[in-house]
Amino acid sequence: MLRRLLIAFCLLFCATTAAHADPLKGEDGYDLWLRYRPVEAAKISDYKTRSSVIVTAKSPTLDAAASELQRGLGGMLGATPPNSSTIADGAIVLVTPADNRGFAIPADLDREGFVIKSTTLDGHPVTVIAGGSDVGVLYGAFRYLKLIQTGQTTAGLDIQDAPKLDLRVLDHWDNLDGHVERGYAGTSLWDWWRLPDLVDTRYTDYARANASIGINGAVLNNVNAKADSLTEPYLKKAAAIAETLRPYGMKIYLSARFSAPMELGGLKTADPEDPAVAAWWQMKANEIYSIIPDFGGFLVKANSEGQPGPGDYKRTHAQGANMLAKALKPHGGIVMWRAFVYSEHDATDRAKQAYLEFQPSDGQFADNVLVQIKNGAIDFQPREPFHPLFGAMPKTQQMMEFQITKEYLGFATHLAYLAPMWEEALQADTFAKGKGSTVANVIDGTLDGHKLTGMAGVANIGDDRNWTGSDFDQANWYAFGRFAWNPESKSADIATDWARMTWSNDPKVVATIVPMMMGSREAVVHYMTPLGLAHLMDTGHHYGPGPWVSELGRPEWNPAYYHKADANGIGFDRTKTGSNALAQYHPAAAKPWLDPKKTDERFLLWFHHVPWDFKMKSGRPLWDELVVTYSQGVDEVSAMRKTWAGLEGQIDAARFDAVTANLTIQEREAQWWRDACLTYFQSISKRPLPAGLTLPGTTVEDYRKRVFPYAPGRG
Numbered sequence: 001m002l003r004r005l006l007i008a009f010c011l012l013f014c015a016t017t018a019a020h021a022d023p024l025k026g027e028d029g030y031d032l033w034l035r036y037r038p039v040e041a042a043k044i045s046d047y048k049t050r051s052s053v054i055v056t057a058k059s060p061t062l063d064a065a066a067s068e069l070q071r072g073l074g075g076m077l078g079a080t081p082p083n084s085s086t087i088a089d090g091a092i093v094l095v096t097p098a099d100n101r102g103f104a105i106p107a108d109l110d111r112e113g114f115v116i117k118s119t120t121l122d123g124h125p126v127t128v129i130a131g132g133s134d135v136g137v138l139y140g141a142f143r144y145l146k147l148i149q150t151g152q153t154t155a156g157l158d159i160q161d162a163p164k165l166d167l168r169v170l171d172h173w174d175n176l177d178g179h180v181e182r183g184y185a186g187t188s189l190w191d192w193w194r195l196p197d198l199v200d201t202r203y204t205d206y207a208r209a210n211a212s213i214g215i216n217g218a219v220l221n222n223v224n225a226k227a228d229s230l231t232e233p234y235l236k237k238a239a240a241i242a243e244t245l246r247p248y249g250m251k252i253y254l255s256a257r258f259s260a261p262m263e264l265g266g267l268k269t270a271d272p273e274d275p276a277v278a279a280w281w282q283m284k285a286n287e288i289y290s291i292i293p294d295f296g297g298f299l300v301k302a303n304s305e306g307q308p309g310p311g312d313y314k315r316t317h318a319q320g321a322n323m324l325a326k327a328l329k330p331h332g333g334i335v336m337w338r339a340f341v342y343s344e345h346d347a348t349d350r351a352k353q354a355y356l357e358f359q360p361s362d363g364q365f366a367d368n369v370l371v372q373i374k375n376g377a378i379d380f381q382p383r384e385p386f387h388p389l390f391g392a393m394p395k396t397q398q399m400m401e402f403q404i405t406k407e408y409l410g411f412a413t414h415l416a417y418l419a420p421m422w423e424e425a426l427q428a429d430t431f432a433k434g435k436g437s438t439v440a441n442v443i444d445g446t447l448d449g450h451k452l453t454g455m456a457g458v459a460n461i462g463d464d465r466n467w468t469g470s471d472f473d474q475a476n477w478y479a480f481g482r483f484a485w486n487p488e489s490k491s492a493d494i495a496t497d498w499a500r501m502t503w504s505n506d507p508k509v510v511a512t513i514v515p516m517m518m519g520s521r522e523a524v525v526h527y528m529t530p531l532g533l534a535h536l537m538d539t540g541h542h543y544g545p546g547p548w549v550s551e552l553g554r555p556e557w558n559p560a561y562y563h564k565a566d567a568n569g570i571g572f573d574r575t576k577t578g579s580n581a582l583a584q585y586h587p588a589a590a591k592p593w594l595d596p597k598k599t600d601e602r603f604l605l606w607f608h609h610v611p612w613d614f615k616m617k618s619g620r621p622l623w624d625e626l627v628v629t630y631s632q633g634v635d636e637v638s639a640m641r642k643t644w645a646g647l648e649g650q651i652d653a654a655r656f657d658a659v660t661a662n663l664t665i666q667e668r669e670a671q672w673w674r675d676a677c678l679t680y681f682q683s684i685s686k687r688p689l690p691a692g693l694t695l696p697g698t699t700v701e702d703y704r705k706r707v708f709p710y711a712p713g714r715g
């Protein structure tokens with residue numbers, strides 16, 4: 001008993017002294033990039049003079065803007081500026097077209113856009129945050145706070161900005177039982193069981209975080225949808241979430257199961273050309289809008305991986321999408337129809353199937369439909385060339401789908417900042433209308449003059465305290481919002497802002513973290529799928545390597561289908577001598593990939609099957625290059641771990657330790673990836689390792705025997 005008491009006393013005492021000794025202790029990641037910690041003392045009075053009072057009119061959104069400013073300024077400057085209705089020196093004045101207080105709002109200001117201007121109103125020097133609407137003001141308030149969070153001046157401001165895309169949406173692959181498909185951050189945020197009575201306060205913090213980066217929509221349920229989410233009880237639950245998100249400019253959407261008229265309506269068919277089916281959807285849409293007046297619309301995964309769809313009735317995707325679009329149209333709703341399709345009954349290269357199914361329907365989709373296309377033609381791999389559908393359907397509104405959750409890049413454990421991958425996809429040139437027809441310009445509507453534009457990100461958010469399962473995965477949520485706001489953004493700028501807001505404004509810390517983030521995705525490519533390889537992950541859960549898997553029923557579920565390693569060489573021939581997937585690209589886009597000798601080596605094995613002794617740019621034979629690149633990936637992770645270790649004492653202890661633990665796991669798993677893949681490929685290439693590099697001697701059989709029945713995030 002005495003011993004226990006002593007231990008308890010010691011624990012308490014030690015914890016208290018440690019907290020005193022280490023002022024950085026105690027962050028748990030919950031605050032994301034909205035930490036609002038005190039700024040440098042030297043700057044406080046400067047900022048304060050321009051943020052003394054907040055002058056605003058009343059509306060739930062303007063209230064949210066004002067209270068965010070109070071929270072943020074209070075935290076960073078040590079004193080919370082009061083709300084006031086009268087303009088005074090140093091006030092922040094929030095204005096909208098409905099109540100502009102004499103400030104001339106630019107006539108062309110977008111509804112969601114804002115102006116932040118240092119000016120004079122009623123003879124007082126003030127900062128005006130003007131929005132094209134209330135939500136524009138909210139976005140402006142977050143931008144103002146970001147200036148202080150990132151150590152910039154708030155003097156002489158003249159900023160105008162607006163989102164470049166209309167729909168900036170998170171897709172939650174959340175099931176009604178709380179499991180998140182491909183989720184690595186705990187279970188679903190949405191407590192479907194207790195909603196609508198219990199509305200978790202976290203939903204407000206979720207909405208704040210999204211509004212801070214301009215995300216304006218959330219699809220609440222998994223694309224592999226249950227019809228139940230369209231029943232009245234679940235619509236009422238969704239309505240409670242919608243109500244919480246509304247002041248923050250967010251709409252909710254639902255994934256719709258195409259066969260719902262049969263499952264819920266008792267119809268014998270879900271044929272989109274059957275009038276009874278169309279009538280059922282119209283009735284359902286009317287019901288939804290009676291419960292959720294600003295409902296955004298439907299996301300649909302049809303005729304893909306076992307989901308029902310119009311193809312079940314020999315109808316096209318356009319016929320299916322348009323039928324739903326018609327039901328939503330009177331209410332202002334839209335349809336996001338996914339192009340992620342491939343069939344087990346089709347022996348065609350999987351990378352070609354979506355194009356073959358969708359491209360002929362160009363021009364047939366209704367004006368409230370967007371075709372939602374993954375960045376690459378296979379499936380969110382660490383590196384893929386851009387999807388050939390981009391730019392190939394000029395009469396169709398195309399939106400981007402990125403995966404924020406890291407299904408194929410090491411789950412939440414591996415540090416991989418995805419923004420460089422997204423920037424690579426967005427800046428890829430489709431040549432659809434000549435040089436400079438980038439994917440970014442396809443999706444922002446400028447290339448083909450489309451009105452409705454968008455970007456979706458498969459969310460990495462769950463009920464983990466730090467939201468995303470790891471501190472660095474918050475950066476991917478943040479970066480997604482920034483790219484959805486402006487697809488021309490630069491990943492290094494985003495990383496810099498995020499690091500400053502999330503970790504520290506100390507230039508040394510920023511200069512350490514940003515390069516580490518910028519190289520992290522490439523490191524994953526190196527130790528998982530270098531030189532254009534793809535989909536080597538073990539089957540089902542996609543955790544760890546499984547290049548040897550070749551016996552599953554559906555050919556394209558086997559990693560061996562993708563690497564095609566044999567005694568002669570390795571890689572997927574997508575030229576004329578192979579699947580000719582290259583022909584789906586504009587000839588100018590395809591040209592640099594036609595000849596293996598000229599192909600950018602990062603895509604070599606994606607497009608070509610080349611001999612093991614193929615001479616690489618380094619002068620090394622391909623086999624040696626493969627070994628060297630895998631090894632380099634491991635070295636890069638070791639370097640990240642060491643770099644991070646050097647930040648000890650400059651980062652709060654709890655988050656520092658959490659990142660350290662993840663990097664330790666990542667280093668071990670990178671080594672496993674390298675060793676397992678090279679051991680397997682060596683069993684086929686029969687070549688020695690280049691001098692100085694070794695393998696541990698574990699057999700392919702031993703690697704194959706490792707099974708992970710409890711790996712998270714299963715489909």
Ligand code: BDP
Pocket residue numbers: 181182223224301305340379380407714715
């Ligand atoms: C794959 C995932 C699967 C998803 C599918 C999709 O493995 O869980 O349902 O994509 O996007 O990447 O529909």
